Amino acid sequence: MISYLQSLPAGSKVIIFGNTIKVCKRVQFFVEAFGYHTVNLHSHLQQKQRLKKLEKFKKSTLCNILIATDVAARGLDFSISHVVQVGVPVNGDTYVHRAGRTARANRKGEALILVDKKEANRWCEINDIIAETDPNRKVNKYQPTPDQIDELTHKVEQFDWVRRNREEDNLNAKEHDQMDAEDLGVGVEEEAPRKKYDLDKEE
Numbered sequence: 001m002i003s004y005l006q007s008l009p010a011g012s013k014v015i016i017f018g019n020t021i022k023v024c025k026r027v028q029f030f031v032e033a034f035g036y037h038t039v040n041l042h043s044h045l046q047q048k049q050r051l052k053k054l055e056k057f058k059k060s061t062l063c064n065i066l067i068a069t070d071v072a073a074r075g076l077d078f079s080i081s082h083v084v085q086v087g088v089p090v091n092g093d094t095y096v097h098r099a100g101r102t103a104r105a106n107r108k109g110e111a112l113i114l115v116d117k118k119e120a121n122r123w124c125e126i127n128d129i130i131a132e133t134d135p136n137r138k139v140n141k142y143q144p145t146p147d148q149i150d151e152l153t154h155k156v157e158q159f160d161w162v163r164r165n166r167e168e169d170n171l172n173a174k175e176h177d178q179m180d181a182e183d184l185g186v187g188v189e190e191e192a193p194r195k196k197y198d199l200d201k202e203e
Contacts, residue, residue, distance in 0.1 A: 002034050003144035016067045016084045017098045028067045041068035073097040083111040088119040092126040
């Protein structure tokens with residue numbers, strides 16, 4: 001996905017769709033780690049927050065990537081040059097609505113889908129249905145070069161190392177706080193319980 005984003009012309013407006021909020025958050029971390037500026041959009045945001053984020057995405061020349069669940073699959077009234085789908089959607093209708101965010105009003109556009117091996121059968125079924133309704137559509141396989149793969153793999157390994165070290169630092173800090181508190185004979189104040197969301201819930 002990163003090599004694809006790097007290949008796009010300057011000023012491209014991109015929507016990256018994920019099937020769940022959890023997937024979108026992971027994608028956002030990954031994309032921003034490579035220096036891109038993003039806006040996120042999902043159902044846990046209030047309507048006022050969604051509109052504010054969409055306005056920022058529409059007007060900003062710096063922030064050109066919107067990472068969203070299917071709340072952004074319909075009803076957008078601005079031009080998108082590229083759509084990326086991370087994972088196969090639940091059905092063909094959802095795929096069409098996502099891909100339909102680009103190439104509107106006789107403009108050119110492009111849609112990319114990233115398919116995991118586990119999703120291959122479902123994607124083949126959806127692709128066959130779409131091919132029947134639109135036999136003239138053009139489908140190309142995107143393949144990064146070996147050099148791109150090596151470079152991105154190295155960077156991903158670096159990011160993973162940083163993430164794991166941050167987690168260890170946070171854990172060590174909590175342990176030190178606990179030890180200091182025990183030495184002083186006091187307790188460590190616990191955080192108030194946070195509201196839990198089912199991040200894997202389909203949007």
